Amino acid sequence: MAKKLEDYPTAEAYLPERITLPALREAAQECRGCPLYKIGTQTVFGEGKRDARVMMIGEQPGDQEDKAGKPFVGPAGKILNDALAEVGIDRDEVYVANAVKHFKWEPRGTRRIHAKPNAREIQACKPWLTAELQVVKPQMVICLGATAAQALMGKDFRITKSRGEIFRDTQYAPWLMATAHPSSILRMPSSEDREAAYRALVADLQVAAHELGAAKTGR
Numbered sequence: 001m002a003k004k005l006e007d008y009p010t011a012e013a014y015l016p017e018r019i020t021l022p023a024l025r026e027a028a029q030e031c032r033g034c035p036l037y038k039i040g041t042q043t044v045f046g047e048g049k050r051d052a053r054v055m056m057i058g059e060q061p062g063d064q065e066d067k068a069g070k071p072f073v074g075p076a077g078k079i080l081n082d083a084l085a086e087v088g089i090d091r092d093e094v095y096v097a098n099a100v101k102h103f104k105w106e107p108r109g110t111r112r113i114h115a116k117p118n119a120r121e122i123q124a125c126k127p128w129l130t131a132e133l134q135v136v137k138p139q140m141v142i143c144l145g146a147t148a149a150q151a152l153m154g155k156d157f158r159i160t161k162s163r164g165e166i167f168r169d170t171q172y173a174p175w176l177m178a179t180a181h182p183s184s185i186l187r188m189p190s191s192e193d194r195e196a197a198y199r200a201l202v203a204d205l206q207v208a209a210h211e212l213g214a215a216k217t218g219r
């Protein structure tokens with residue numbers, strides 16, 4: 001009989017003894033905590049400095065990230081970089097991670113189409129994310145889209161209702177916000193909608209940039 005999702009041990013079984021970023025990254029390459037390791041090419045672990053003040057969390061690697069082994073290097077990453085540059089947040093200051101570390105996809109002709117990770121897969125992968133948060137201890141967490149927000153804030157979290165809201169003193173960081181996923185902007189059919197959604201993303205990130213600036217100068 002085929003192995004069911006609940007038969008997989010979750011990422012917990014693959015965590016290294018010493019929790020450091022290099023040890024985590026290496027151990028995550030071997031993760032078989034859920035069935036997605038069979039679908040994605042490789043584990044796409046988070047990237048950034050251990051002392052990054054901001055952690056941004058996406059959903060899962062996309063087609064290009066899956067091939068490159070790095071988060072946010074494709075079209076969604078380009079939007080994120082543009083938006084960060086616009087509000088003056090240095091990408092170097094940001095640790096970028098995904099809630100789920102393997103690319104889940106379905107074939108459509110010769111293309112690989114993004115498939116949404118389910119709640120169990122998100123939970124199975126969460127130990128990696130929790131460990132990254134534990135090591136980096138960011139001042140600020142920004143969840144990009146519902147998957148990341150629900151991974152941290154619970155499955156009832158709705159971006160439509162709570163985007164841009166600031167959550168203080170959470171178990172993950174002193175300051176947490178969720179905003180739209182850059183890919184959701186790319187999927188919009190009209191250029192007017194895309195522009196409006198991009199402006200809304202920039203407006204949310206502007207709030208984060210202000211907070212960071214204020215923390216820097218102690219005001």
Ligand code: URA
Pocket residue numbers: 058059060061062065070071072073074076077098183
């Ligand atoms: N979308 C994500 O959520 N993460 C990536 O790394 C790329 C696209």
Ligand code: SF4
Pocket residue numbers: 010011028031032033034035036037043100101102124125126
């Ligand atoms: Fe492990 Fe996460 Fe990949 Fe599943 S998606 S195999 S839990 S790294």
